[in-house]
Amino acid sequence: MISVEEARDRILVGLRPTPVELVALAEAWGRVTAAPVIARLSQPPADVCAMDGYALRAADGTGGTVLRVIGAAPAGHPFDGQVGPGEAVRLFTGSVVPAGADTILLQEDATAGEGTVRVNETVRPARHIRRAGQDFSSGEAVLPAGRRLTARDIGLAAAANHPWLTVHRCPRIAILATGDEIALPGEPVPPGGVVSSNSHALAAMVRAAGGTPIVLPVAADSPDAIAAVADAIAGVDMLVTTGGASVGDHDLVIPGLQARGLTLDFWKIAMRPGKPLLFGALGATPVLGLPGNPVSALICAILFLLPALARLSGLPATPPPTAAARLATPLAANDRRAGYLRATLATDSAGRLVATPIASQDSAMLRRLAQADALIVRPPQASALPEGSDVPVIRLDALGV
């Protein structure tokens, strides 16, 4: 058995970001940039007015002065002329400041007359002007490569005048469930059978992480059926299997895929739930074999598949982020397997997170996992902890899974 950290390193070391593609700006939310986004213009493009008011020469802006209004320049309609002594031009938020003017008189500090404006409050020089390029300048990188685009980033790329963005392709993840006992939701359930849940939960998790799931037909428990899968994975970035990877007589994934050339890296890790985790490669395709048990499968997917998806997507591949939470109940000492305890979260009066482990940690309890807000991380050989101790938690809500 190897550690969770070593397993993750061995999975990630061979993965490379997917190749690039162009997507329309309007489709780019959540995608990962494959190149920096370089501003194609400056923002603001020229010195612009930050408020509604009048452009004038600061020297003319003494309280009580009456200036001649020689024009108006709504945003998008710059004033062509020059502002001379004793003159002003009506401006609005976003209007280009006309030549000759060097400050702004706010409209609330002015009284408009017939072709004139009276200065009620003496202006200061260079006020209420946003300088050309103050937000960004043409040629600057406004967004780096390797960033998952937020809504704000989409706005910034638009402002930098990019209708198309270069992003990494969505990683295509084939998902294979195995087992004679597996029925698809809505189809007849055989005696003693269960309805396939792992494939669909994993497909949703792949979507949540920005990938494209490809759910393969369920493979029967025969080496031939499993070996045939090798033909179904052309063009995918990773094959994820669930079930059939532990040591029982009826676990056939390994021999079935080995018959088609699977090379194995490891197949056991020191964690609970989830010991039988398999990693290898089928030709050039990485293969991640998750346990068949739904809770184990999903927790292993959070710990290993999500970082793999990040790496494939062009993002830094880090362990799932943890937050600090206080224990609402004591915890027993841990054995040599890292533990991931399902827990609910609350916030105490001081705004701190409080984690309460769910009573039943049985790894077949899918409903309990769905109700959990977080996983409490217990390192191997961790000491017993009293109530109130700080523990690291993986927030499931933050992962969107």
Next chain:
Amino acid sequence: MISVEEARDRILVGLRPTPVELVALAEAWGRVTAAPVIARLSQPPADVCAMDGYALRAADGTGGTVLRVIGAAPAGHPFDGQVGPGEAVRLFTGSVVPAGADTILLQEDATAGEGTVRVNETVRPARHIRRAGQDFSSGEAVLPAGRRLTARDIGLAAAANHPWLTVHRCPRIAILATGDEIALPGEPVPPGGVVSSNSHALAAMVRAAGGTPIVLPVAADSPDAIAAVADAIAGVDMLVTTGGASVGDHDLVIPGLQARGLTLDFWKIAMRPGKPLLFGALGATPVLGLPGNPVSALICAILFLLPALARLSGLPATPPPTAAARLATPLAANDRRAGYLRATLATDSAGRLVATPIASQDSAMLRRLAQADALIVRPPQASALPEGSDVPVIRLDALGV
């Protein structure tokens, strides 16, 4: 001017969740349930074996006993007969426990012979059996209405045998930018013009919140152009406008839409950035008028549009969640307008969040907003705060925007 809280209440009070639709389980991730999901079967469907081993009568399970193996029952292939005295049946994880047996001998505590198995460790009664319905029972609600479906929930709905789910429709949000100075990304930019960023950022925000954005063509600064928009919003759940809603001569959204029957609820709120926020209705369609300034528009969208989208989606409509963070720098006292300061976040050695306000809080600095991790919330009239104080922050990463 009304407060942020009153504005939000007045926006939300009239909004109703969208009607229902059926979606395939495989398309339901991120959707909001419109009805509880009722289990159509029990899980496990019968008493099943939690490990690989042998089913037997506990009375036969004394160390040293040799039992006759009368059959094997892989998962999905239940054993039809009865386990009698002196007999055992080979089982695997997930196998149905056959009639007559009442406990499990683990395979690691057994030695298999020729049609026999030897008990090496005395068994205890009722061990390693998952009881029928232990996860959930047929007829139980495994998921409530009004829940945004996680990947785990999708697995649970699958396990409960639902190929289709009843969800709320994705709210359709029409987005209108106004202004003669606005160009679309990649199109020719007029003199003094800027490239439209708000519409695209807002569309991405609508997507991030599970809605469907409909970006309308940019309306020129004329009452007729804006009034024509009224014809373009048939069937949408909300119209969001940006720009043109403050008090300048060239702000034409209000008169333009009023000409087509807009009724106004309010149009100014006590916040910074973002004072000119408009809310009303055009016929039965709620209208949210955001400021034109990109930073103000996006922050107002976080504070008002996201809760509105939640309500329309069938979720509880709450203010954006806040977390507690420590200030890395002092803050000045606040005036009567609630403030939302752009800030970066870090984690200190104790695992606590630390917020550093970004130096320039100019509301035209879109790049700074994109670089921010959070908004520090400053209530009206808040006192000055020294470095190290706790402040509430809205985490932008947690909102996916």
